[in-house]
Amino acid sequence: MASVAVDAPKFVDLTHHLAPEVLVRKTNPLKDIIRISWENPHLVSLANGDPHHSLYPIRRVEYEVASAADEDPVSAWRSLGASAPTQLLTSSRDADSPRLHQASLAYGHGVGLPDALRTVTALNNAYHTAPHHVATMTLGNADAITKVFRMLGSAGDYFLADEFTFGPMPIAAEAHGIKWVPVRIDSGGIIPEELERILANWDSRRGKRPHVLYAVPCGQNPTGSTLSLERRKQIYEIAQKYDLIIVEDDPYYFLQYDPPSTEAHSTQTQLKPFPVSFLSLDVDGRVIRIDSFSKIMAPGLRLGWITSQPAFQQHLVRFIDLSSQQPSGFPQALVSLLLDGWGLAGFDRWVRSLRLDYQRRRDFLLGLFEREVAPGGLASVDVPEAGMFLWVRVHLERHPRFTRKAEEVVEGARTNARELMQELFEACIRGGLLIVPATVFVLPTETGYEEEGSVHIDDRSNFLRATFAGSEETMAAGMPILGKVLKEFFADPSTARIDATSTVA
C-alpha cells in the first residue's frame, strides 16, 4: 500500500458498530510471539512449529494461463480453444527467487500473502479512489460477507437489504440472530427515499435502529439492477446521516453492459467506463467493500478481498487468525503472478473482454426471449445493465386462476401469486427447465411490520431469474421450454376464473 500522506483524512471512528464478540476477542497469542520473530529477523527462533520448506513435497507449481496480449483476449481464448496462445506462470523453490514459492506454502499472517495484497491493492488503485483504505485477503465473497456480518451484528440487530436479495447471505446471518429489514427497489435498485423513510420512521420499541446496509450495487442479484451514481451519492449521504455501515458486495463490478441497440462491433474503447463504487465515495470509512476473483477468473480459486478502513482491518485480521486463517498459497501466488505476467493493462483487457463476452450472451438470451417468450404476452423482461441474470416478469394477472382478496383483508398477501409461481416453477421442472422463482430471493423478514398501504412482497413475487452465464446451447434449449410452459400454464383449462370481488374464506 502506498504510504499514508501527511494530510490523510481521518476516518470516522466506527467501532461502536462492532459486535461484542469482536471487542472481546483476544489475539491469537502464538501469532503475537511469531510477530516478534518476523519483525526481528536477526533473532533465532525455536518458537514456531513450522515445517521446514525443504520438507514440502512441492518444488514447483506451473499455471498455464490465457495470454492477455490480444485486444479481445476472451474471444481469442474461447474461439481458439486448445490452440489459443498462453503464458506460463511459475512459482518454484529452485528459481532465482524462491521467495514467493516458499511464502505461499508457509504459514502466514491473517491479512494474506504480501504479494497477493500488492496485487489487489494495485487493482483497487486502478479502479477505485481509496488511497487510505486497506485490503485483506478472503476466501471469496460468501466468506467475506459472512465474516463481516458476524463482526457487525449482535443478536437482535437489524440489517437492511434489497427486498429481493441473494438469499444465502441474509440466511447465514439469521443463524446468529440478525434480523432483516427490506428496502423497496425498482428497476434502478434501492430507492433512496424508501431507505430514508425506514430509518426516519424507525420505531425504537422494535429494537435498535438498523446500522448496516447490505448492497449489491452492480447487476444486483437477482433483479439485475445497477445503482446510478446519483443514487449512490444519495444512499451514501443517508448512511452518513443515520450512521450506517455499507457492505458493498460487488462481484459483477466488471460485468457492465451497453444497451442492446449499440452497434454490434463496439470495441473496447467505446464501452462505458466502470461505475464509481461506494468505496470511491467513502470519505468516512463506513464502506466495507467485498471483491472476488470468482466471476472474473474462476470460482474454484476461492479468493477475494475486503477493502476497509485500517481500524476495521485490525479486528478482521484477529478474527481470521482465530478461524479460517489466510487463504491458500496457490491462488494467492497465482493472482500475483498473473498480474505480473499480464500487467494492469492486460488485466484490464481481460475484464473488458469478459464484459463483451457476457454482453453478447445477454443479447443472445434476450434475443431468444424475444422470439420464444415475449410474443405470448405472458412475460416480459427489462434489459439488465450488468451481472449475469435476466429478471423475468410473469404477467400473473392474466392467469385464469389469479385471484385478489377483497379490500377489507389487511394482513398478508392479497393475491395467490405465491402459489401460482410455485406451480409455474414445478411446471418448468416437469418441462425439463430449471429456473429460479423470486420466492427464493425474498429477504427473510419479521411479519407484522409491513407499511400500511404497501403491496405485500408475495404479491410482487411474480418473477423468475434466468442466467446467461451458461452455454449458448443451454440458453437455446431453455427459452423455448419456458415459452411452451408459460403458454400451457396460462391456458390452464382446469377452473373458470373466480369472480374478482368474492371474498376468499
Add this chain to the structure above:
Amino acid sequence: MSIASSSMATPVDLSHHFSTEARLRQPNPMKAIWKLTRRKPNMVSLANGDPHFSLYPIRKVEYEMASVAEEDPVATWRRGPSAPSHNLVSSTYEPCALPLQTGLQYSHGAGLPDAQRVVTDLTNYYHATSDHMCTLTLGNSDGITKCFRLLGEPGDHFIADEFSFSSMTNVPLAQGIKWVGIKMDDGGMIPEELERVLAEWDLARGRRPHVIYLVPCGQNPTGSTLSLERRKRIYAIAQRFDLIIIEDDPYYFLQYDTPDHPTTALSTPFAASFLSLDTDGRVMRIDSFSKVFAPGMRLGWITSNALFHEALVTYTDSSTMHPHGFGQMLITEMMAPHGWQLSGFDRWVRSLRAEYHRRRAFFLDLFAREVSQTQLARATVPEAGMFVWIRVEIEKHPRYRADRRMQSRDVTGPRTNVKELMEELFERCLDGGLVIMPASIFALSADPKYDDMEDPVEDRLNYLRATFAGTEEAMEQGLTILGQVLRDFFSEEQK
C-alpha cells in the same frame, strides 16, 4: 492396524449437542435448487449463475512433486534440485483424474466428490471407521473453529488439557465459551482428573461440559502422547458423561520410537486414534495436510458421524464455502494411478516421520550438551510432534519465593512467583537473541470460584516450548543461547 472395524450397531443420537446457532441455521437455498438439476436426466438449467469454464483464464496446472518411488523419499528429496520429481497435472485438454473445468467450479460444501474420496480413502487406510463421513476443510484451524460454533453455546464450558494450543483455545472465548483445564503428566491428560472434574461438576457454574478438545499425539505444547490405555479410559468417560471428542491430530504421522533407536523404523505402526475407538459416533477427528505437505495448502478434513457432517456442510455452504480447487485437484491427482497413490503417500509420511525423528535426536543431543549440563533445565522426550517441553528448575533461582499466599492472603492465588520469574526469563531470552514460547501462553486459567486451587497453574508455568522443526543451525544457535541465558539468569545475586 490393531483395531478391527466396528459398526455403529445402535447409532447414538447426538443432536442435543448442537448449539442454538446450528439449530437455527437454514440451508443455503441455492444448493437446494442446484440439487434439482439431477431431477430429470436432461434438465436444462438457467438457474445457477456459474461462470462457464471456457471463461476461466487457466488451462492447466502442473505440480512438480517429490518422487516417492524410493523407500525413504524425504531423505532423497532433501538432496535438493537434483532429487527426482514426479509431475501431477490437472488440465482442461489433457487427460487427468480431475479436469480443471470441474476442479475450478463452484461445488458442494463437503468438497468435490473426487477429493472427498481421497480423504475418505486415507482415513479408512489409517483408522477403523464405521458410519463416519468426511468433510473437507481449509485446515485444522478452520475445521475446529467450525466445530466450536456447531457445538458451543454462550455460557458453555469446554474441556481441554491444562496447557493447550491457545491458537485454538482462544477461538471460542469470544463466543462466550469458557475452558476447564485438566491436569496432565508426562503421558498427557490424566483420566482420573477428567472424571473427577465431570463427576463433581457444580451445576451452578453452568451446564456440565459436553465437549472435550484433545491433541492426542505430540500434544501441543507438552509433546505428550496419550497411550492406548488412556485413550480407551477417556473414551469410556466420554460415553459415561456424554461428551463430544474433538480429536485434533496434526502430528499423527509424526510418532517416534524411543531416542535409543537411531531412526524410527519405517514400518512401525501408528497409534490407534480416538476415531478408531469411536463406536458411538461422538468423535470429530480433525486432519490436515499442513504438516505433511505444506501449511500453505490450507486443506484438511473432518471425519465425523453423518449428522455432524450434514451440519458442517450446511455451515460451510453459509460461510467459507468449499476449499479452493487447486488443493483438491492436487490431492486427487496425487492419489490417482499415475500419481503417488496411497502406497506412495504412505512412504512419504513414514519417511517424514524418520526425518523428524532424526531432528528430534539432533535437538536432544544439543540440549544435553548446552542446557542439561547446567542443571537448570531438563527436557521431556516427546513421543510425537514437533516440540520439546523444557522444564526450567525455577526453584533453584535465587529470587524464587514460595510464600506468596501468606503475603497476599489470597487463598486461591499463586503460592510462588514463578509467573513473574518466567516472564523475566522470556525477556532475557529475547535480549540474548532467542525467541522461544513460554508456558504462560498455553495455560488455561482456572476459575477460583469453582476449580481446585490447591495447585494453581501459575505455580507451574516453569516450562518453555522449543521446536525441532526448524533448521539445524537455528537449533544450534538457539540452544547455545538458552544455555547461556539460563546460566546468567540463575547466577544473579539476590536483590
